[in-house]
Amino acid sequence: MTTVEVKNLRKSYDDFLALDGVSLTAETGQLVTLLGPSGCGKSTTLRCLAGFHEPNGGDILVDGESILNVPSNRRKFGVVFQNYALFPHMTVAENIGYGLRLQKRSKGEIETRVFDVMKLVRLTGLEDRLPREISGGQQQRVALARALVLKPRLLLLDEPLANLDARLRDEVRWLIRDLQQQSGITAFYVTHDQSEAMAMSDMVAVMKAGRVAQFATPREIYQKPSERYVADFTGEANFLTAQRVQPVAEGRYSVHVAGADIEVEGVPGLLKNAAAELLLRPESLTLVTTGDTATFEGEVIKCAFLGASLHCEIALPEGGRLKLTAPPNHEVGAGDRVGIAIDLSHAWLMPEVAP
Numbered sequence: 001m002t003t004v005e006v007k008n009l010r011k012s013y014d015d016f017l018a019l020d021g022v023s024l025t026a027e028t029g030q031l032v033t034l035l036g037p038s039g040c041g042k043s044t045t046l047r048c049l050a051g052f053h054e055p056n057g058g059d060i061l062v063d064g065e066s067i068l069n070v071p072s073n074r075r076k077f078g079v080v081f082q083n084y085a086l087f088p089h090m091t092v093a094e095n096i097g098y099g100l101r102l103q104k105r106s107k108g109e110i111e112t113r114v115f116d117v118m119k120l121v122r123l124t125g126l127e128d129r130l131p132r133e134i135s136g137g138q139q140q141r142v143a144l145a146r147a148l149v150l151k152p153r154l155l156l157l158d159e160p161l162a163n164l165d166a167r168l169r170d171e172v173r174w175l176i177r178d179l180q181q182q183s184g185i186t187a188f189y190v191t192h193d194q195s196e197a198m199a200m201s202d203m204v205a206v207m208k209a210g211r212v213a214q215f216a217t218p219r220e221i222y223q224k225p226s227e228r229y230v231a232d233f234t235g236e237a238n239f240l241t242a243q244r245v246q247p248v249a250e251g252r253y254s255v256h257v258a259g260a261d262i263e264v265e266g267v268p269g270l271l272k273n274a275a276a277e278l279l280l281r282p283e284s285l286t287l288v289t290t291g292d293t294a295t296f297e298g299e300v301i302k303c304a305f306l307g308a309s310l311h312c313e314i315a316l317p318e319g320g321r322l323k324l325t326a327p328p329n330h331e332v333g334a335g336d337r338v339g340i341a342i343d344l345s346h347a348w349l350m351p352e353v354a355p
């Protein structure tokens with residue numbers, strides 16, 4: 001059982017404010033991802049959790065108690081970084097058992113626990129190799145095993161896949177998620193890779209310049225972003241200016257967009273005639289014959305045939321452009337007039353300026 005509550009965390013490096021009030025929570029057994037571009041404060045947040053940095057304000061509660069006065073080595077957290085920092089002169093088994101030796105565990109206990117965790121991370125057979133004699137993916141699994149063998153209360157992972165190639169990244173990613181779920185360990189995971197965050201997490205904190213722009217499930221972050229920054233960072237997105245915003249129910253609005261009057265869901269609390277824009281993910285748009293069920297009509301600007309699909313860009317009459325993906329059997333090209341049907345249940349209205 002480990003719950004974590006990060007409350008209004010602030011951290012400055014000299015006069016630079018790296019964390020400007022970060023708040024988020026992790027329930028027992030959840031994997032919470034800190035997602036955002038370089039420099040937004042992900043690693044600083046993780047380092048404050050690990051106890052490597054002392055925050056200037058705010059608090060971190062673990063199971064309801066502040067840990068700010070607990071030194072890093074007494075927090076009982078497992079930490080895995082992108083550079084695995086294995087001891088080069090120790091074998092794989094010695095690297096994994098290092099923390100247990102520091103704890104002065106018996107030789108028998110160390111052997112059993114190292115053996116068990118090696119099996120868990122699928123390293124059996126590599127006990128006597130040196131780090132330079134195994135692959136990058138295997139080295140990262142040693143780093144993971146070295147953290148897990150100590151049965152940490154919390155697992156902290158900072159871009160653990162960054163140094164691996166695409167295939168290995170996939171493999172180690174699923175291994176981490178499997179192990180984390182099987183063991184029910186609460187974990188924080190830092191990445192700037194949106195698809196990694198979406199695939200692995202129970203909750204995602206999208207960070208922006210030292211703050212959390214949105215903290216929600218991957219689905220919510222993608223489908224119901226709080227602002228354009230979040231929508232942009234989590235996948236392909238089209239934005240159209242929305243006029244005549246009129247609330248019709250809580251979180252529901254009628255709007256005029258690109259010549260059409262439609263009713264859509266959106267960020268709650270938008271006022272009448274608020275400056276707003278409509279988010280349309282490419283997969284919620286379908287190319288149709290003009291006059292069919294078209295919500296919008298427009299002119300094809302360009303269309304690329306990619307084998308399995310067509311990628312089209314369409315100009316709308318009142319300005320604005322839409323990118324969409326169509327099945328490859330559509331015979332459309334630049335200059336054609338087309339209709340675009342929108343899955344309105346997946347359209348999302350957001351304020352034009354971030355709250």
Ligand SMILES: Nc1ncnc2c1ncn2[C@@H]1O[C@H](COP(=O)(O)OP(=O)(O)OP(=O)(O)O)[C@@H](O)[C@H]1O
Nearest residue numbers: 013016018036037038039040041042043044045192
């Ligand atoms: N030790 C330090 N001294 C001074 N400034 C620092 C220090 N560590 C980080 N910073 C600055 O604080 C900000 C946040 O850094 P942080 O490493 O937390 O970002 P990040 O989101 O993890 O980025 P990345 O993905 O590049 O690792 C950055 O602008 C960085 O330059």
